[in-house]
Amino acid sequence: MTTPSPGRVAGSDRVAGPDSPDSPAGPAGPGRPDGPTTRAAEFYVTLHRDPELSGQEERTAARLAARLAAAGYRVETGIGGHGVAGVLRNGPGPVLMLRAELDALPVEERTGLPYASTARARTAAGEDVPVMHACGHDAHLACLMGAADTLAGARAGWRGTLLVVGQPAEETLRGARAMLADGLYRRFEPPSMVLAQHTVPLPGGMVAHGGGPVTAGGVTLEVVVHGRGGHAAAPHLAVDPLLAAASIVLRLQAVVSQECSPAEQVVLTVGSLRAGGPANLVPDSATLGVTVRAFSAAALERVVAAVRRIVRAEAEASRCPVAPTVEVLAESGVNLPDPGLTATVRTAHLAAFGAQRVADWPPSMATEDFPLFGPAGAGLHGVTDVRTAYWMLGTVGPGQWAAAPGATAAEKLAALPPNHSPAFRPHPGLTLRTGIAALVTAVGAVLPPPERAAGG
Numbered sequence: 001m002t003t004p005s006p007g008r009v010a011g012s013d014r015v016a017g018p019d020s021p022d023s024p025a026g027p028a029g030p031g032r033p034d035g036p037t038t039r040a041a042e043f044y045v046t047l048h049r050d051p052e053l054s055g056q057e058e059r060t061a062a063r064l065a066a067r068l069a070a071a072g073y074r075v076e077t078g079i080g081g082h083g084v085a086g087v088l089r090n091g092p093g094p095v096l097m098l099r100a101e102l103d104a105l106p107v108e109e110r111t112g113l114p115y116a117s118t119a120r121a122r123t124a125a126g127e128d129v130p131v132m133h134a135c136g137h138d139a140h141l142a143c144l145m146g147a148a149d150t151l152a153g154a155r156a157g158w159r160g161t162l163l164v165v166g167q168p169a170e171e172t173l174r175g176a177r178a179m180l181a182d183g184l185y186r187r188f189e190p191p192s193m194v195l196a197q198h199t200v201p202l203p204g205g206m207v208a209h210g211g212g213p214v215t216a217g218g219v220t221l222e223v224v225v226h227g228r229g230g231h232a233a234a235p236h237l238a239v240d241p242l243l244a245a246a247s248i249v250l251r252l253q254a255v256v257s258q259e260c261s262p263a264e265q266v267v268l269t270v271g272s273l274r275a276g277g278p279a280n281l282v283p284d285s286a287t288l289g290v291t292v293r294a295f296s297a298a299a300l301e302r303v304v305a306a307v308r309r310i311v312r313a314e315a316e317a318s319r320c321p322v323a324p325t326v327e328v329l330a331e332s333g334v335n336l337p338d339p340g341l342t343a344t345v346r347t348a349h350l351a352a353f354g355a356q357r358v359a360d361w362p363p364s365m366a367t368e369d370f371p372l373f374g375p376a377g378a379g380l381h382g383v384t385d386v387r388t389a390y391w392m393l394g395t396v397g398p399g400q401w402a403a404a405p406g407a408t409a410a411e412k413l414a415a416l417p418p419n420h421s422p423a424f425r426p427h428p429g430l431t432l433r434t435g436i437a438a439l440v441t442a443v444g445a446v447l448p449p450p451e452r453a454a455g456g
Contacts, residue, residue, distance in 0.1 A: 036153075040146030040432050043067065045115045047138035051104030051131045053121050054169040057082040060102045060141070064166045067145050071152045073164060076187060080178030084166035087188050088152055093160025093448055097191035098147065098439060099373060100140035101170040107132040110422040135419045136199030136395065139426050141166060143197070143393070143435030150440050158447040163188055173220060173330035176369035177380060185381040193341060194373045194388045195442050197435060201416040202394035203401055204430030207438050208359035209346045209391045215335040216265070216293040217300055218367030222329050223248070223311050226322035229284040238282040242275050244318035245286035248311055249273065252290070255306045266303060267293040267365045293365045295334055304328075332369040333376035338387035341446065345389045348445035349438060357434075361392050366419070389442065393435050397427030 043063070052060050061082040069075045073086030082102060106123065108130035109116045119131040133139075148164045165184070169175030185191075202208060225245050230238025249270050260266045268290070275286035290307060294300045308326050315324040349358050372380060374388035396404075396416060404412040417423035 036146040036149045036436060037433055039149060040142040040436060041428055043145055044138055044142035044428055044432060047141055048113075048133050049115050049117055049119075051117050051119055051133045051138065052102070053106060053123065053129075053131055054103040054172045054175070055081055055124070056121060057102035057168045061166060061168070064102070064141060064145065068148060068164060071145075071149050073148065073152070073162075079184055079187070080168065080175060080180070080182040082168040083175065083179040083182070083184070085179075085184060085188060086148070086164045088148075088162045088164070090155045090161065091159040091450070093158075094193060094446070095161040095163060095189050095191040096443060096447055097163040097165055097194040097373065098144055098443070099165045099167055099194060099196045099370065100144040101137040101175070102141065102166050102168045103137060103171050103175070104131050104133045105135060105171060105420060106130065107134040107420065107422050109134070111425040113425065132422065134421060134424045135171070136393075136424070136426055136431075137170070139199050139393075139395070139428075139431050139435065140197065142432055143439060146432060146436035147439035147443070150436065151443060157449060158444060159450055160447040161189060162443070162447075163191055170369060173218065173332045173367065173369045176332075176372040176377070180372060180377055180380040185383055190381065190383045191373075191386060193446055194370075194386060195345070195439065195446075196370055196388075196390050197393045197438060198368075198390070199395045199419065199426055199431065199435075200392045201396050201413065201418055201424075202359065202392065203396050204394050204398075204427045205353075205434050206357045206359055206394035207349050207353065207391050207434065208361040208394070209342055209349070210337065210361040210363065213295050213334050213336050213363045214361060214390050214392075215364050215366045215368045216267075216295055217297065217332060217334040217371075218291060218293045219300055219304055219331040220329045221290040221292070221304070221307060222325075222327045223288040223290060223307075224325045224327075225286045225288070225311070225315055225318075226320055226324060227282065227284055227286070227318075228321055230282045232280045232282060235282060239319050239321060240282050241286040241318075241320065242283065244314050244320055244324075245273055245275065245288055247314045247318065248288065251310050251314060252307060255303055255310070259306055260299065260303070264299055265295050265363065265365065266299055267291075268303060268307070269293075291367075293367055295363060297333065300331075330369075332367055333371045335368050335371045335390060337390045338374075341387045341389045342391075344445050345391065345442045348441045349391075352437060352441045353434075359392075391438065393431065393438065395426035395431045397430060400425065400427065 068086035106129035227241030272289035276283035
């Protein structure tokens, strides 16, 4: 996730909640924290200390499954990899799904927190990397578990079925598709509504809703340029794929400026370039990692086509002996929540938190595979009437906000560590209290109370 445009965030100059240390439990207002918040805080610290990469979330999944089972949910594991789903039936009514993510990132933590991660793991390519929950998925899971615990203990107040899902491999945009392909909506009664939230560096205690697209659609590409290896002393006898790759990187920078309308929001990023070894040889190949993000399927298709065209042309210009390959590793549609369901949840949040703690969210160029659980994934799961709601959850404690450089809210928001930063540091108390309350409040707004479920 990326930091929102400060000018479009209502109420962002106000910090909600009391000032307190970044202790795991944090404050719960007057008196001691409530039971679900305390248990969620303990769960959060455990997850944060022991993160796992996308596709490797075995321990994280087991912990979530055990807690859901202890709260009375019927649990299945191993869905689409390490996916977890727990169901709680509570009489007639709609099926509502709550979703959070299991995976962490290959980032070395630099928060200085006493529960900071020192974990390391091996990637699928065999590279040893540090691992950190730098995108807040540990907070998402802790809030999910806190809400599931609270709702299981308050069944007298709602009717219907809760489906609580821990999704693997969100960071690679593969997990939602894998869970659906593995029959998530066939193993359980499919939901009519799906809710999720995501941490962002807004003041803790706040939530933010979009009035249209919340996050962009995205495509992740792997480009392989094939050269002919040789000795660095005789480059004329080799074909250097690094030269072709470098030309591709430079040429791709013109796609957005020269081939996209100024009115379109499109981002094209070359995030990695891997090739070679010792400086005295010319390698056989070079591999580029490319992401494209946009707010329409047409723009994504057009830009991906431009990437393919430029890759082919630059490889030919460099005399590459074998045609390059461009493989789609992952893709996801625009995250466009249902307007009616969003309005219902936002109204409930306004009533629960007050207007100063409910902000407007501008479209973000970050991307998510969450849309696949809704209409965007109908071809996968076969359900055409799923509505979604998705909101942002503030994480910044008062102390961190005050220490951030800048005299205005806009300046502070620009200076705070964003998601994916090694310094990303949610305030546990405020984040968990608000995140649990936001989920429970949303469920209460869309699942009928007993009298309404019975037609009273």
